[in-house]
Amino acid sequence: MANKHQAMVINLKRCIGCHTCAMACKVENNLPNHIWWNRVLTVGGEEMDTPQGTFPNIKMQYLTLNCQHCENPACVKACPVGATYKREEDGIVMQDYDKCIGCRMCMVACPYNARSFNWSKPEYSVDFPVGSTDAAPHQYNVVEKCTFCTHRLSQDKKPACIEVCPARARFFGDLDDPESDVSKAIKGHNYVKMLEEKGTKPSIFYLT
Protein backbone atom coordinates (compact mmCIF):
# COMPACT_ATOMS: atom_id res chain seq x y z
CA MET A 1 0.00 0.00 0.00
CA ALA A 2 1.31 3.37 -0.93
CA ASN A 3 2.10 5.79 1.89
CA LYS A 4 -0.58 8.33 2.65
CA HIS A 5 -0.36 11.80 4.06
CA GLN A 6 -3.41 12.21 6.29
CA ALA A 7 -4.35 15.85 6.65
CA MET A 8 -7.17 18.06 7.85
CA VAL A 9 -8.66 21.21 6.36
CA ILE A 10 -10.57 23.68 8.52
CA ASN A 11 -12.51 26.44 6.85
CA LEU A 12 -12.24 29.39 9.24
CA LYS A 13 -14.88 31.31 7.29
CA ARG A 14 -17.41 28.55 7.88
CA CYS A 15 -16.56 27.83 11.52
CA ILE A 16 -19.37 29.12 13.76
CA GLY A 17 -17.63 28.42 17.07
CA CYS A 18 -20.21 25.90 18.29
CA HIS A 19 -17.60 23.64 19.98
CA THR A 20 -19.30 20.55 18.54
CA CYS A 21 -16.00 19.20 17.16
CA ALA A 22 -14.35 19.62 20.57
CA MET A 23 -17.24 17.82 22.28
CA ALA A 24 -17.32 15.01 19.70
CA CYS A 25 -13.59 14.49 20.25
CA LYS A 26 -14.05 14.49 24.01
CA VAL A 27 -16.83 11.90 23.87
CA GLU A 28 -15.40 9.70 21.13
CA ASN A 29 -12.04 9.37 22.87
CA ASN A 30 -13.55 9.31 26.38
CA LEU A 31 -11.21 12.13 27.40
CA PRO A 32 -10.68 12.54 31.15
CA ASN A 33 -11.92 15.68 32.92
CA HIS A 34 -9.97 18.84 32.10
CA ILE A 35 -8.42 17.33 28.97
CA TRP A 36 -9.20 18.58 25.48
CA TRP A 37 -7.44 17.20 22.42
CA ASN A 38 -9.32 19.53 20.13
CA ARG A 39 -10.31 22.93 21.43
CA VAL A 40 -12.06 25.95 20.05
CA LEU A 41 -10.10 29.14 20.67
CA THR A 42 -11.53 32.60 20.42
CA VAL A 43 -9.27 34.95 18.52
CA GLY A 44 -8.89 38.35 20.15
CA GLY A 45 -11.32 38.11 23.07
CA GLU A 46 -10.10 38.07 26.66
CA GLU A 47 -12.11 34.97 27.54
CA MET A 48 -13.41 32.05 25.53
CA ASP A 49 -16.42 33.04 23.36
CA THR A 50 -15.96 36.76 23.94
CA PRO A 51 -15.63 39.17 21.03
CA GLN A 52 -12.74 41.35 20.07
CA GLY A 53 -13.06 45.16 20.35
CA THR A 54 -15.65 47.39 22.03
CA PHE A 55 -19.34 47.53 21.16
CA PRO A 56 -20.48 48.32 18.50
CA ASN A 57 -17.15 47.68 16.77
CA ILE A 58 -16.80 44.08 17.69
CA LYS A 59 -15.81 41.01 15.79
CA MET A 60 -15.59 37.32 16.54
CA GLN A 61 -13.31 34.75 15.03
CA TYR A 62 -12.81 31.17 16.09
CA LEU A 63 -9.88 28.89 15.59
CA THR A 64 -10.01 25.19 16.35
CA LEU A 65 -6.75 23.73 17.49
CA ASN A 66 -5.67 20.11 17.73
CA CYS A 67 -2.38 18.27 17.13
CA GLN A 68 -1.05 19.55 13.83
CA HIS A 69 0.44 16.13 12.90
CA CYS A 70 3.52 17.88 11.57
CA GLU A 71 5.64 16.42 8.82
CA ASN A 72 8.66 17.61 10.79
CA PRO A 73 7.36 17.16 14.33
CA ALA A 74 9.40 18.89 17.06
CA CYS A 75 7.94 16.53 19.69
CA VAL A 76 9.18 13.37 17.97
CA LYS A 77 12.77 14.61 17.95
CA ALA A 78 12.56 15.73 21.57
CA CYS A 79 11.05 12.61 23.18
CA PRO A 80 13.90 10.78 24.96
CA VAL A 81 12.32 7.33 24.66
CA GLY A 82 10.55 7.39 21.31
CA ALA A 83 7.11 7.28 22.96
CA THR A 84 5.94 9.82 20.42
CA TYR A 85 6.55 8.84 16.82
CA LYS A 86 5.33 9.48 13.29
CA ARG A 87 3.64 6.59 11.52
CA GLU A 88 5.35 5.69 8.26
CA GLU A 89 2.17 4.66 6.49
CA ASP A 90 0.11 7.82 6.93
CA GLY A 91 2.23 10.49 8.68
CA ILE A 92 0.08 10.53 11.82
CA VAL A 93 1.99 11.50 14.97
CA MET A 94 1.21 8.97 17.68
CA GLN A 95 1.78 8.70 21.41
CA ASP A 96 2.59 5.35 23.04
CA TYR A 97 1.21 5.61 26.58
CA ASP A 98 3.09 2.48 27.68
CA LYS A 99 6.44 4.00 26.78
CA CYS A 100 5.87 7.59 27.94
CA ILE A 101 7.98 8.39 31.01
CA GLY A 102 6.04 11.59 31.67
CA CYS A 103 8.98 14.01 31.32
CA ARG A 104 6.88 16.48 29.29
CA MET A 105 9.78 17.30 26.96
CA CYS A 106 7.37 16.97 24.01
CA MET A 107 5.05 19.56 25.56
CA VAL A 108 7.96 21.98 25.75
CA ALA A 109 8.90 21.20 22.15
CA CYS A 110 5.42 21.61 20.64
CA PRO A 111 4.87 25.16 19.31
CA TYR A 112 1.08 24.67 19.41
CA ASN A 113 0.66 23.50 23.02
CA ALA A 114 -1.39 20.71 21.50
CA ARG A 115 -0.41 18.20 24.18
CA SER A 116 -1.95 17.51 27.57
CA PHE A 117 -0.55 15.73 30.61
CA ASN A 118 -2.58 13.58 33.00
CA TRP A 119 -1.67 15.44 36.17
CA SER A 120 -4.10 13.28 38.16
CA LYS A 121 -5.64 9.83 37.81
CA PRO A 122 -8.02 10.03 34.83
CA GLU A 123 -11.49 10.84 36.11
CA TYR A 124 -14.68 11.22 34.13
CA SER A 125 -17.86 13.17 34.65
CA VAL A 126 -19.87 9.96 34.40
CA ASP A 127 -19.06 6.64 36.05
CA PHE A 128 -18.97 4.60 32.88
CA PRO A 129 -16.86 4.89 29.75
CA VAL A 130 -18.42 6.70 26.85
CA GLY A 131 -17.31 6.96 23.27
CA SER A 132 -15.62 4.30 21.22
CA THR A 133 -14.65 1.00 22.76
CA ASP A 134 -11.67 1.03 20.38
CA ALA A 135 -10.23 4.29 21.74
CA ALA A 136 -7.06 3.67 23.74
CA PRO A 137 -7.65 3.70 27.51
CA HIS A 138 -6.18 6.72 29.27
CA GLN A 139 -3.21 6.45 31.58
CA TYR A 140 -2.04 8.32 34.62
CA ASN A 141 1.15 10.44 34.38
CA VAL A 142 1.52 10.35 30.62
CA VAL A 143 1.15 12.89 27.83
CA GLU A 144 -1.68 12.50 25.35
CA LYS A 145 -3.06 14.31 22.33
CA CYS A 146 -5.18 14.06 19.17
CA THR A 147 -4.63 10.84 17.21
CA PHE A 148 -6.73 11.80 14.17
CA CYS A 149 -9.01 9.07 15.62
CA THR A 150 -6.79 6.29 14.28
CA HIS A 151 -9.21 3.73 15.73
CA ARG A 152 -11.90 5.11 13.40
CA LEU A 153 -9.55 5.41 10.41
CA SER A 154 -8.81 1.69 10.64
CA GLN A 155 -12.54 1.11 10.18
CA ASP A 156 -12.61 3.44 7.15
CA LYS A 157 -14.39 6.14 9.12
CA LYS A 158 -13.36 9.77 9.38
CA PRO A 159 -12.26 11.36 12.68
CA ALA A 160 -15.14 12.16 15.03
CA CYS A 161 -14.70 15.93 14.76
CA ILE A 162 -15.14 15.87 10.97
CA GLU A 163 -18.51 14.19 10.73
CA VAL A 164 -20.30 16.22 13.38
CA CYS A 165 -19.40 19.72 12.17
CA PRO A 166 -22.78 21.38 11.54
CA ALA A 167 -21.20 24.12 9.44
CA ARG A 168 -19.32 21.57 7.31
CA ALA A 169 -16.13 23.49 7.99
CA ARG A 170 -13.91 20.42 8.53
CA PHE A 171 -12.45 18.06 5.95
CA PHE A 172 -10.17 15.06 6.29
CA GLY A 173 -8.31 12.82 3.91
CA ASP A 174 -5.13 11.87 2.09
CA LEU A 175 -3.30 14.92 0.81
CA ASP A 176 -1.45 12.79 -1.75
CA ASP A 177 -4.74 11.72 -3.36
CA PRO A 178 -6.02 14.51 -5.66
CA GLU A 179 -9.57 13.15 -5.33
CA SER A 180 -9.64 13.27 -1.51
CA ASP A 181 -11.82 15.72 0.42
CA VAL A 182 -8.81 17.68 1.66
CA SER A 183 -7.18 17.97 -1.76
CA LYS A 184 -10.43 19.22 -3.25
CA ALA A 185 -11.04 21.60 -0.32
CA ILE A 186 -7.73 23.40 -0.64
CA LYS A 187 -7.60 23.45 -4.42
CA GLY A 188 -7.85 27.03 -5.61
CA HIS A 189 -8.34 28.39 -2.10
CA ASN A 190 -6.17 30.50 0.15
CA TYR A 191 -4.98 28.70 3.20
CA VAL A 192 -2.60 29.21 6.10
CA LYS A 193 -0.80 26.76 8.30
CA MET A 194 -0.21 27.66 11.91
CA LEU A 195 3.25 28.97 12.83
CA GLU A 196 4.57 27.76 9.52
CA GLU A 197 7.73 29.81 10.09
CA LYS A 198 8.73 27.35 12.82
CA GLY A 199 9.47 24.78 10.15
CA THR A 200 7.32 22.02 11.63
CA LYS A 201 5.32 21.55 8.39
CA PRO A 202 1.90 21.05 9.97
CA SER A 203 -0.73 18.89 8.24
CA ILE A 204 -3.66 21.09 9.24
CA PHE A 205 -4.72 23.63 6.61
CA TYR A 206 -6.82 26.62 7.60
CA LEU A 207 -8.86 28.10 4.75
CA THR A 208 -9.11 31.86 5.09
Add this chain to the structure above:
Amino acid sequence: MSDKSQKQVFTQPLFIVFALLTVVGLVCWFLQLTRGLQLTNLNNYNTWGLYIIGFMIFTGIAAGSLIFASSSYLFLGMSEYKPYTRIAAFVGAIGSVVAAGLFIIVDIGNPERAWYIIARANISSPMFWDTLILGAYVIIGILFTRQLMAVHAGQKEEKSLRAISIVSFVAGLLVMVTSFVFALQVARPLWNNPVESVSFLAAALVAAFSLLVIIFAILNKSGYIDISQEKLSKIGKLAAAFLFFELFVVLEEVAIGIYAGSGEEAEIIHWLVRGEGAPFFWVELIAIVVGLVLLFSKKTGTLVVGSAVSIFAIFMIKYNLLQAQLLNPLITYAGPPGYSGGEGVYLPSLIEIGVAVGIISLGTLLIMIGLDRLGLGIKSGQSVSGLGFKTKVKQV
Protein backbone atom coordinates in the same frame (compact mmCIF):
# COMPACT_ATOMS: atom_id res chain seq x y z
CA MET B 1 37.68 4.16 60.99
CA SER B 2 37.13 4.14 64.70
CA ASP B 3 33.72 4.01 66.30
CA LYS B 4 34.36 7.42 67.69
CA SER B 5 34.51 9.11 64.31
CA GLN B 6 31.40 7.26 63.22
CA LYS B 7 29.58 8.65 66.19
CA GLN B 8 30.85 12.11 65.45
CA VAL B 9 29.30 12.78 62.06
CA PHE B 10 26.02 10.95 62.51
CA THR B 11 25.14 12.58 65.80
CA GLN B 12 25.99 16.11 64.82
CA PRO B 13 23.02 18.48 65.18
CA LEU B 14 23.47 19.73 61.61
CA PHE B 15 23.56 16.17 60.27
CA ILE B 16 20.37 15.32 62.13
CA VAL B 17 18.63 18.43 60.79
CA PHE B 18 19.53 17.52 57.19
CA ALA B 19 18.51 13.91 57.82
CA LEU B 20 15.10 15.07 59.06
CA LEU B 21 14.69 17.38 56.06
CA THR B 22 15.54 14.44 53.80
CA VAL B 23 12.76 12.46 55.47
CA VAL B 24 10.37 15.39 54.94
CA GLY B 25 11.35 15.33 51.25
CA LEU B 26 10.70 11.60 51.06
CA VAL B 27 7.25 12.02 52.60
CA CYS B 28 6.43 14.78 50.09
CA TRP B 29 7.65 12.60 47.22
CA PHE B 30 5.54 9.69 48.51
CA LEU B 31 2.48 11.96 48.51
CA GLN B 32 3.30 13.11 45.00
CA LEU B 33 3.73 9.53 43.79
CA THR B 34 0.43 8.39 45.25
CA ARG B 35 -1.70 11.43 44.42
CA GLY B 36 0.05 12.51 41.23
CA LEU B 37 1.78 15.59 39.93
CA GLN B 38 -1.49 17.47 40.51
CA LEU B 39 0.04 18.25 43.92
CA THR B 40 2.53 20.49 42.15
CA ASN B 41 1.64 23.89 40.76
CA LEU B 42 2.61 22.76 37.27
CA ASN B 43 0.11 22.76 34.42
CA ASN B 44 -0.10 22.11 30.69
CA TYR B 45 1.60 25.45 29.99
CA ASN B 46 4.04 25.84 32.89
CA THR B 47 4.91 22.19 32.50
CA TRP B 48 8.37 22.45 34.09
CA GLY B 49 9.12 24.17 37.39
CA LEU B 50 11.17 23.94 40.57
CA TYR B 51 12.46 20.42 39.83
CA ILE B 52 13.90 21.40 36.47
CA ILE B 53 15.43 24.54 38.01
CA GLY B 54 17.06 22.24 40.59
CA PHE B 55 18.31 19.99 37.82
CA MET B 56 19.85 22.91 35.93
CA ILE B 57 21.57 24.32 39.03
CA PHE B 58 23.00 21.04 40.29
CA THR B 59 24.18 19.89 36.87
CA GLY B 60 25.89 23.27 36.76
CA ILE B 61 27.49 22.84 40.18
CA ALA B 62 28.72 19.38 39.17
CA ALA B 63 30.24 20.75 35.95
CA GLY B 64 31.68 23.84 37.61
CA SER B 65 33.28 21.79 40.39
CA LEU B 66 34.93 19.49 37.84
CA ILE B 67 36.24 22.55 35.99
CA PHE B 68 37.55 24.05 39.25
CA ALA B 69 39.30 20.86 40.30
CA SER B 70 40.82 20.12 36.89
CA SER B 71 41.89 23.73 36.27
CA SER B 72 44.22 23.53 39.27
CA TYR B 73 46.29 20.95 37.41
CA LEU B 74 45.96 22.47 33.94
CA PHE B 75 46.51 26.19 34.52
CA LEU B 76 49.35 27.71 36.46
CA GLY B 77 47.18 30.52 37.82
CA MET B 78 44.91 28.00 39.50
CA SER B 79 47.61 25.71 40.88
CA GLU B 80 47.37 27.26 44.34
CA TYR B 81 44.04 25.46 44.76
CA LYS B 82 45.54 21.96 44.44
CA PRO B 83 45.00 21.15 48.15
CA TYR B 84 41.26 21.75 47.78
CA THR B 85 40.57 19.87 44.56
CA ARG B 86 39.56 16.66 46.33
CA ILE B 87 36.72 18.47 48.07
CA ALA B 88 35.65 20.17 44.83
CA ALA B 89 35.72 16.93 42.84
CA PHE B 90 33.75 15.11 45.51
CA VAL B 91 31.15 17.87 45.85
CA GLY B 92 30.73 17.92 42.08
CA ALA B 93 30.78 14.23 41.41
CA ILE B 94 28.71 12.92 44.28
CA GLY B 95 26.58 15.55 46.02
CA SER B 96 25.56 17.54 42.95
CA VAL B 97 25.17 14.71 40.48
CA VAL B 98 22.99 12.74 42.88
CA ALA B 99 20.87 15.85 43.48
CA ALA B 100 20.61 16.58 39.74
CA GLY B 101 19.60 13.01 38.94
CA LEU B 102 16.99 12.95 41.70
CA PHE B 103 15.48 16.21 40.47
CA ILE B 104 14.74 14.48 37.16
CA ILE B 105 13.38 11.38 38.87
CA VAL B 106 10.89 13.40 40.95
CA ASP B 107 9.89 15.50 37.94
CA ILE B 108 8.86 12.71 35.59
CA GLY B 109 5.43 11.17 35.86
CA ASN B 110 6.60 7.56 35.63
CA PRO B 111 9.93 7.32 37.50
CA GLU B 112 9.77 3.51 37.25
CA ARG B 113 10.23 3.96 33.49
CA ALA B 114 13.26 6.26 33.79
CA TRP B 115 15.56 3.48 32.59
CA TYR B 116 13.79 3.62 29.20
CA ILE B 117 15.97 6.69 28.51
CA ILE B 118 18.88 4.27 28.18
CA ALA B 119 17.09 1.08 27.14
CA ARG B 120 14.85 2.66 24.49
CA ALA B 121 16.90 5.76 23.83
CA ASN B 122 15.90 8.18 21.11
CA ILE B 123 19.34 9.50 20.25
CA SER B 124 17.99 12.70 18.72
CA SER B 125 16.56 13.83 22.06
CA PRO B 126 18.58 16.44 23.98
CA MET B 127 17.27 14.83 27.16
CA PHE B 128 19.12 11.64 26.19
CA TRP B 129 22.31 13.68 25.74
CA ASP B 130 21.79 15.14 29.23
CA THR B 131 21.47 11.65 30.64
CA LEU B 132 24.74 10.60 29.04
CA ILE B 133 26.50 13.71 30.37
CA LEU B 134 25.16 13.19 33.89
CA GLY B 135 26.26 9.55 33.76
CA ALA B 136 29.70 10.65 32.56
CA TYR B 137 29.93 13.11 35.48
CA VAL B 138 29.36 10.27 37.96
CA ILE B 139 32.09 8.10 36.45
CA ILE B 140 34.60 10.89 35.79
CA GLY B 141 33.97 12.47 39.19
CA ILE B 142 34.55 9.21 41.07
CA LEU B 143 37.70 8.40 39.06
CA PHE B 144 39.01 11.93 39.49
CA THR B 145 38.34 12.00 43.25
CA ARG B 146 40.02 8.60 43.69
CA GLN B 147 43.03 9.66 41.63
CA LEU B 148 43.33 12.91 43.61
CA MET B 149 43.19 10.97 46.87
CA ALA B 150 45.82 8.55 45.65
CA VAL B 151 48.13 11.43 44.75
CA HIS B 152 47.49 13.06 48.11
CA ALA B 153 48.33 9.81 49.88
CA GLY B 154 51.57 9.64 47.92
CA GLN B 155 50.59 6.47 46.07
CA LYS B 156 50.76 8.18 42.68
CA GLU B 157 52.73 10.95 41.01
CA GLU B 158 51.02 14.30 40.49
CA LYS B 159 51.71 14.19 36.76
CA SER B 160 49.47 11.13 36.52
CA LEU B 161 46.58 13.57 37.00
CA ARG B 162 47.06 15.26 33.65
CA ALA B 163 44.89 12.96 31.52
CA ILE B 164 41.98 12.79 33.98
CA SER B 165 42.19 16.56 34.46
CA ILE B 166 41.79 17.16 30.74
CA VAL B 167 38.87 14.71 30.62
CA SER B 168 37.23 16.39 33.63
CA PHE B 169 37.72 19.85 32.19
CA VAL B 170 36.14 18.88 28.87
CA ALA B 171 33.32 17.09 30.70
CA GLY B 172 32.69 20.27 32.67
CA LEU B 173 32.48 22.30 29.47
CA LEU B 174 29.87 19.85 28.19
CA VAL B 175 27.40 21.49 30.58
CA MET B 176 26.79 23.69 27.55
CA VAL B 177 25.11 20.70 25.90
CA THR B 178 22.61 20.54 28.77
CA SER B 179 21.27 23.87 27.54
CA PHE B 180 20.20 22.16 24.30
CA VAL B 181 17.05 20.83 26.01
CA PHE B 182 16.03 24.49 25.90
CA ALA B 183 18.10 26.11 23.18
CA LEU B 184 17.06 23.71 20.40
CA GLN B 185 13.31 24.29 20.80
CA VAL B 186 11.86 26.26 17.90
CA ALA B 187 8.68 26.54 19.96
CA ARG B 188 10.44 28.67 22.58
CA PRO B 189 11.87 31.90 21.14
CA LEU B 190 13.36 33.08 24.46
CA TRP B 191 15.53 29.95 24.67
CA ASN B 192 16.09 29.38 20.99
CA ASN B 193 19.36 31.31 20.69
CA PRO B 194 23.08 30.50 20.65
CA VAL B 195 23.98 32.45 23.80
CA GLU B 196 22.02 29.96 25.91
CA SER B 197 24.79 27.38 26.01
CA VAL B 198 27.47 29.90 27.03
CA SER B 199 25.08 31.33 29.61
CA PHE B 200 24.59 27.84 31.04
CA LEU B 201 28.36 27.48 31.38
CA ALA B 202 28.66 30.87 33.12
CA ALA B 203 25.77 30.03 35.46
CA ALA B 204 27.40 26.67 36.24
CA LEU B 205 30.67 28.36 37.16
CA VAL B 206 28.97 31.01 39.31
CA ALA B 207 26.94 28.41 41.21
CA ALA B 208 29.88 26.02 41.65
CA PHE B 209 32.45 28.66 42.65
CA SER B 210 30.00 30.32 45.05
CA LEU B 211 29.15 27.01 46.68
CA LEU B 212 32.86 26.16 46.98
CA VAL B 213 33.54 29.53 48.65
CA ILE B 214 30.84 28.74 51.22
CA ILE B 215 32.09 25.18 51.80
CA PHE B 216 35.75 26.26 51.98
CA ALA B 217 34.93 29.07 54.40
CA ILE B 218 33.04 26.71 56.72
CA LEU B 219 35.76 24.03 56.54
CA ASN B 220 38.44 26.67 57.08
CA LYS B 221 36.75 27.85 60.22
CA SER B 222 36.42 24.31 61.49
CA GLY B 223 40.08 23.60 60.76
CA TYR B 224 39.33 20.83 58.24
CA ILE B 225 41.27 22.79 55.64
CA ASP B 226 43.51 25.80 55.73
CA ILE B 227 42.73 28.37 53.07
CA SER B 228 43.85 31.97 53.05
CA GLN B 229 41.56 34.94 52.68
CA GLU B 230 43.28 35.88 49.37
CA LYS B 231 42.58 32.47 47.89
CA LEU B 232 38.92 32.63 48.89
CA SER B 233 38.60 36.16 47.49
CA LYS B 234 40.09 35.05 44.19
CA ILE B 235 37.43 32.34 43.80
CA GLY B 236 34.85 35.00 44.65
CA LYS B 237 36.21 37.29 41.95
CA LEU B 238 36.13 34.47 39.40
CA ALA B 239 32.48 33.83 40.29
CA ALA B 240 31.82 37.57 39.96
CA ALA B 241 33.32 37.65 36.47
CA PHE B 242 30.94 34.95 35.28
CA LEU B 243 28.01 36.51 37.14
CA PHE B 244 28.77 39.73 35.30
CA PHE B 245 28.48 37.80 32.05
CA GLU B 246 25.07 36.50 33.20
CA LEU B 247 23.99 40.07 33.98
CA PHE B 248 24.97 41.03 30.46
CA VAL B 249 22.94 38.15 28.98
CA VAL B 250 19.87 39.09 31.04
CA LEU B 251 20.10 42.75 30.02
CA GLU B 252 20.68 41.80 26.40
CA GLU B 253 17.54 39.64 26.38
CA VAL B 254 15.58 42.55 27.83
CA ALA B 255 17.06 44.93 25.26
CA ILE B 256 16.12 42.64 22.37
CA GLY B 257 12.51 42.39 23.56
CA ILE B 258 12.04 46.05 24.35
CA TYR B 259 13.71 47.26 21.17
CA ALA B 260 11.53 44.99 19.03
CA GLY B 261 8.45 46.48 20.71
CA SER B 262 6.14 43.72 19.56
CA GLY B 263 6.38 40.11 18.53
CA GLU B 264 7.25 36.83 20.21
CA GLU B 265 10.30 37.98 22.18
CA ALA B 266 8.79 41.35 23.07
CA GLU B 267 5.68 39.78 24.59
CA ILE B 268 7.79 37.61 26.86
CA ILE B 269 10.02 40.51 27.92
CA HIS B 270 7.05 42.83 28.52
CA TRP B 271 5.47 40.17 30.73
CA LEU B 272 8.75 39.83 32.59
CA VAL B 273 9.80 43.44 32.95
CA ARG B 274 6.52 45.21 33.56
CA GLY B 275 3.85 42.53 33.47
CA GLU B 276 2.90 39.82 35.92
CA GLY B 277 6.45 38.52 36.08
CA ALA B 278 7.94 41.89 37.08
CA PRO B 279 8.41 41.14 40.82
CA PHE B 280 10.38 38.03 39.89
CA PHE B 281 12.48 39.90 37.34
CA TRP B 282 13.40 42.72 39.70
CA VAL B 283 14.29 40.28 42.47
CA GLU B 284 16.53 38.52 39.94
CA LEU B 285 18.22 41.74 38.85
CA ILE B 286 18.77 42.96 42.42
CA ALA B 287 20.16 39.57 43.44
CA ILE B 288 22.64 39.64 40.54
CA VAL B 289 23.83 43.15 41.37
CA VAL B 290 24.07 42.55 45.13
CA GLY B 291 25.87 39.27 44.51
CA LEU B 292 28.30 41.00 42.16
CA VAL B 293 29.14 43.68 44.72
CA LEU B 294 29.49 41.32 47.69
CA LEU B 295 31.65 38.82 45.78
CA PHE B 296 34.39 41.46 45.68
CA SER B 297 34.45 41.68 49.48
CA LYS B 298 37.69 41.07 51.34
CA LYS B 299 35.90 39.85 54.46
CA THR B 300 35.12 36.15 54.61
CA GLY B 301 31.69 36.69 56.18
CA THR B 302 30.57 39.13 53.52
CA LEU B 303 32.04 36.93 50.81
CA VAL B 304 30.02 33.96 52.06
CA VAL B 305 26.85 36.07 52.05
CA GLY B 306 27.73 37.28 48.54
CA SER B 307 28.17 33.68 47.41
CA ALA B 308 24.79 32.70 48.82
CA VAL B 309 23.17 35.69 47.09
CA SER B 310 24.90 34.73 43.83
CA ILE B 311 23.53 31.18 44.02
CA PHE B 312 20.10 32.72 44.63
CA ALA B 313 20.66 34.99 41.61
CA ILE B 314 21.38 31.95 39.43
CA PHE B 315 18.25 30.32 40.86
CA MET B 316 16.19 33.36 39.85
CA ILE B 317 17.78 33.46 36.39
CA LYS B 318 16.72 29.84 35.79
CA TYR B 319 13.32 30.41 37.44
CA ASN B 320 12.49 33.30 35.14
CA LEU B 321 13.98 31.58 32.10
CA LEU B 322 11.42 28.82 32.60
CA GLN B 323 8.29 30.69 33.66
CA ALA B 324 8.67 33.72 31.37
CA GLN B 325 8.81 31.41 28.37
CA LEU B 326 6.37 28.69 29.39
CA LEU B 327 3.68 31.12 30.53
CA ASN B 328 3.97 33.07 27.29
CA PRO B 329 3.41 30.46 24.59
CA LEU B 330 3.22 31.24 20.88
CA ILE B 331 -0.56 30.77 20.74
CA THR B 332 -2.38 32.69 23.46
CA TYR B 333 -5.97 32.80 22.23
CA ALA B 334 -8.61 32.19 24.89
CA GLY B 335 -9.83 28.62 25.16
CA PRO B 336 -11.45 26.24 27.65
CA PRO B 337 -10.24 26.37 31.29
CA GLY B 338 -6.60 25.33 31.47
CA TYR B 339 -6.03 26.03 27.77
CA SER B 340 -6.06 29.82 27.63
CA GLY B 341 -2.37 30.32 27.06
CA GLY B 342 -0.33 31.00 30.16
CA GLU B 343 -2.24 32.32 33.13
CA GLY B 344 -0.79 33.98 36.23
CA VAL B 345 2.70 33.32 37.53
CA TYR B 346 4.36 30.12 38.68
CA LEU B 347 4.89 29.60 42.39
CA PRO B 348 5.98 26.12 43.49
CA SER B 349 3.58 24.26 45.77
CA LEU B 350 4.57 23.20 49.30
CA ILE B 351 5.01 19.63 48.05
CA GLU B 352 7.45 20.81 45.37
CA ILE B 353 9.38 22.84 47.95
CA GLY B 354 9.41 19.89 50.35
CA VAL B 355 10.75 17.50 47.73
CA ALA B 356 13.39 20.02 46.60
CA VAL B 357 14.56 20.71 50.16
CA GLY B 358 14.73 16.97 50.74
CA ILE B 359 16.94 16.42 47.69
CA ILE B 360 19.28 19.26 48.61
CA SER B 361 19.48 17.93 52.19
CA LEU B 362 20.33 14.46 50.92
CA GLY B 363 23.10 15.95 48.76
CA THR B 364 24.41 17.83 51.80
CA LEU B 365 24.37 14.64 53.88
CA LEU B 366 26.38 12.83 51.21
CA ILE B 367 28.94 15.64 51.20
CA MET B 368 29.16 15.63 55.01
CA ILE B 369 29.66 11.87 55.10
CA GLY B 370 32.25 12.05 52.32
CA LEU B 371 34.20 14.83 54.00
CA ASP B 372 34.20 12.84 57.22
CA ARG B 373 34.96 9.40 55.84
CA LEU B 374 37.30 10.12 52.98
CA GLY B 375 39.47 12.64 54.81
CA LEU B 376 39.56 15.13 51.96
CA GLY B 377 41.02 17.93 54.07
CA ILE B 378 44.47 19.40 53.93
CA LYS B 379 45.21 17.67 57.23
CA SER B 380 43.45 14.47 56.47
CA GLY B 381 43.74 13.41 60.07
CA GLN B 382 41.06 15.86 61.05
CA SER B 383 37.38 15.19 61.17
CA VAL B 384 34.56 17.16 59.67
CA SER B 385 32.85 17.21 62.99
CA GLY B 386 34.07 20.76 63.04
CA LEU B 387 31.07 21.52 60.84
CA GLY B 388 29.47 22.09 64.19
CA PHE B 389 32.42 24.42 64.70
CA LYS B 390 34.18 22.12 67.16
CA THR B 391 37.49 20.79 65.98
CA LYS B 392 38.36 17.32 67.06
CA VAL B 393 41.29 15.27 66.01
CA LYS B 394 40.30 11.83 64.91
CA GLN B 395 41.91 8.92 66.68
CA VAL B 396 42.93 6.91 63.69
